Amino acid sequence: KNxxxxxxxxxxxxxxxxxxxxxxxxxxxxNQATAKKAPEKWNWTAIAIMLMxxxxxxxxxxxxxxxxxxxxxxxxxxxxxxxxxxxxxxxPTKLSEVDAIVxxxxxxxxxxxxxxxxxxxxxxxxG
Numbered sequence: 001k002n003x004x005x006x007x008x009x010x011x012x013x014x015x016x017x018x019x020x021x022x023x024x025x026x027x028x029x030x031n032q033a034t035a036k037k038a039p040e041k042w043n044w045t046a047i048a049i050m051l052m053x054x055x056x057x058x059x060x061x062x063x064x065x066x067x068x069x070x071x072x073x074x075x076x077x078x079x080x081x082x083x084x085x086x087x088x089x090x091x092p093t094k095l096s097e098v099d100a101i102v103x104x105x106x107x108x109x110x111x112x113x114x115x116x117x118x119x120x121x122x123x124x125x126x127g
Contacts, residue, residue, distance in 0.1 A: 080099070086120065090123045
């Protein structure tokens with residue numbers, strides 16, 4: 001008798017909780033289908049701001065790692081940058097030929113910079 005009495009009381013509590021939930025959803029002016037929250041959308045402004053701060057650092061890390069594994073690519077990039085700096089001041093029409101010039105003087109960088117220094121002696125960027 002004691003167990004059945006407890007079971008009946010538990011059943012009444014569950015029914016009372018269910019009826020309270022139905023009344024609450026009725027008070028909000030909708031049924032249970034409209035009571036569900038819509039999924040939140042992406043905050044694109046926050047994502048763009050986050051990328052503005054994180055992307056340059058990620059790119060820098062990528063180049064650092066790349067330079068560790070490919071030191072010859074780093075050296076070639078530095079040589080090319082020096083030649084571009086020289087030609088920007090001395091002879092901007094030659095800028096389109098920088099890749100060919102660097103390729104022609106591959107493994108002869110000292111001769112390349114000596115030639116640039118002799119050709120443009122008054123320009124410090126070529127020295």
